[in-house]
Amino acid sequence: MTAAGLREPPATKALLIAAAVLYVAVMLLLPLGAVLTEALRKGWQAWLAAVWQPDARASIRLTLIVAAISVPLNTVCGLAAAWAIAKFDFRGKTALIALIELPFSVSPVVSGLVFVLLFGAQGWFGPWLQAHDIHIIFALPGLVLATLFVTFPFVARQLIPLMTSQGRADEEAALTLGASGWQTFWRVTLPNIRFGLLYGVLLCNARAMGEFGAVSVVSGHIRGETNTMPLQVEALYNDYDFVAAFAVASLLTLLALVTLTLKSALEWKHRDQIAARH
Amino acid sequence: MSIKVEHVSKSFSAYPALGDVSLTIADGEFVALLGPSGSGKTTLLRILAGLEVPESGKVWFGKRDVTRDKPASRGIGFVFQHYALFGHMTVAQNIAFGLRVMKRSDRPSRQAIGERIDELLELVQLPGLGGRYPSQLSGGQRQRVALARALARNPRILLLDEPFGALDAKVRRELRDALRKIHDDLRLTSIFVTHDHEEAFTLADRVALLNHGRIEQFAQPAEILHQPASPFVSAFLE
Secondary structure: OOOHHHOOOHHHHHHHHHHHHHHHHHHHHHHHHHHHHHHOOOHHHHHHHHHHOHHHHHHHHHHHHHHHHHHHHHHHHHHHHHHHHHHOOOOOHHHHHHHHHHHHHOOHHHHHHHHHHHHOOOOOOHHHHHHOOOOOOOOHHHHHHHHHHHHOHHHHHHHHHHHHHHOOHHHHHHHHOOOOHHHHHHHHHHHHHHHHHHHHHHHHHHHHHHOOHHHHHHHOOOOOOOOOHHHHHHHHHHOOOHHHHHHHHHHHHHHHHHHHHHHHHHHHHOHHHHHHOO | OOEEEEEEEEEEOOEEEEEEEEEEEOOOOEEEEEOOOOOOHHHHHHHHHOOOOOOEEEEEEOOEEOOOOOHHHOOEEEEOOOOOOOOOOOHHHHHHHHHHOOOOOOOOOHHHHHHHHHHHHHHOOOOOOOOOOHHHOOHHHHHHHHHHHHHOOOOOEEEEEOOOOOOOHHHHHHHHHHHHHHHHHHOOEEEEEEOOHHHHHHHOOEEEEEEOOEEEEEEOHHHHHHOOOOHHHHHHHO
C-alpha cells in the first residue's frame, strides 16, 4: 500500500492531521482543561473543602453504591445474553439483539420516566408499594433501576461480536476433552473474552457513575440523600457555587481519565496476547 | 473399540443432513468419511463425538449405547480442522487440559501429568516445545499439538474433522504418515473426514463415501476403485 500513487501529497496529509488535532483540542482538551481550572480556581484547599463537604461526600458514596450494584449485575446479565446470542441458535435472536440495544436509542429521560410510571406514587405499582411501605422512586432502588436500564448494553454489545467471531470450536474442544460446562466457561470462554469483557465493564462503570438524565428523573434531588455526583454538580451549579460544582465535576473527569488509563495500560500490558489472537 | 451406527437421521432446520445412515466399524480400523461438502460427513463425525444428537437411530461404542452420552463421557479424542487450540495456554497446558479437568479423585498427580505431556510431545515429534504458545507454531505443529491434546486421556476412538484441510501438501504428507503410525502404535479406532479422495484412499483401511446425507458405498479403497457402487461414486472419483 506504499505505492507512490496511493500516498497523499504532503500538504493534504499535514492539513488532515492539523484538522484532527485542532478538533480534538477544541472539543475534548479545552473542556477538560476548563473543568480542572475552574475546580482549582480558589486553590486546592477550596477544592478539598468542596469535595469533603458532607453533601458532596454523600453524593460520592451514593454514586459508588449505585455503580457497585449495577455494574456487576449488568456484567453477569450482559455476559449471559452475549453467550446465548453468540453460541446458540434460537428463534427471536434478532429481536433480542435489538432489545439489548434499546437503551442506546431511548432518551435517558424517557428511561427514567418509565420507572416513575411503573413505581411512582401515581404509577402502576405505586399504591401497592405505598401500602407495603416500599420506596423505589426517590430512593436508592430507583437510582439503581434507572442506571441498570441505561448501562445494560455496554457489556453485551462489547461481547456479542467478539464471541460470534470466535465461534464454538474452542468450547467444543473443551467438551470433547472432558470438561464440564462450568470448567469450559472458566477455563476457555472467559480467558478468550477477558479483554473485551474488561473494556465493557470499564465503559459500563464510567456510564453508571456519570449518568445524569435517567437518574435525574427518579432521584428527587434530595441533597445528601438521593443526589448522585452528576446531580450534585447540577445542584451546586444552580446555587452559583461554581468552585464546588467544578470540584465535584473534576472528580467525575478524573474517573474518565482513570478509565482511559486503565484501558490503555491493560492493552499495553497484554499487547503480545492481543496480537497473538489475531 | 468397535463402532456401530444404526439408522441415524439428523436434519438442520429444513434440510436433512443425514438420512437413515448405518455403518459398522471394527475395532482398530482406520476409516475415512469421504464426500463433497454438504454430504453430511462432518455431521456424522460430530454425532459420533456427541457434539450433535441424532433425531433418530442409535450409536454404539462396543456394547455401550452412547447415543445420549455427552462428549465428555464417550472416551473419544477429537481433532478440529482449525486446531481449536486454546490461545491463552502454552502447548503443555493445552495438552494437559483433558487431565486437569478430571475429578480430583481421578486426576493424575502433578508429576504424572508432566511426564504424560513429555510422552505425548515425543509421540507427535515436538519434544521441548511445551513452553511455546500456539501462535508461535506453524500450522503443522499446531495440528500435532491438537493431536497430542486429543490423545492425553487415552481415548480408544480418535475422530478427526478434515485434520489436514488447512495445511500445505508437504506438511500434509508428513502428518498423514505420523497419524497412521500413531493409530497403529496405539491400536486406536480412528475416523477422519475429508473431501480429498486421494487422501482417503492412501490413509484409510476402508472408505465411506457419502452424498446428500446417505452412504453410497462403504468398502476398501481397491473395491471402490474397481467396483463403484453407483454412478455418483464413479463420477466423484474422476
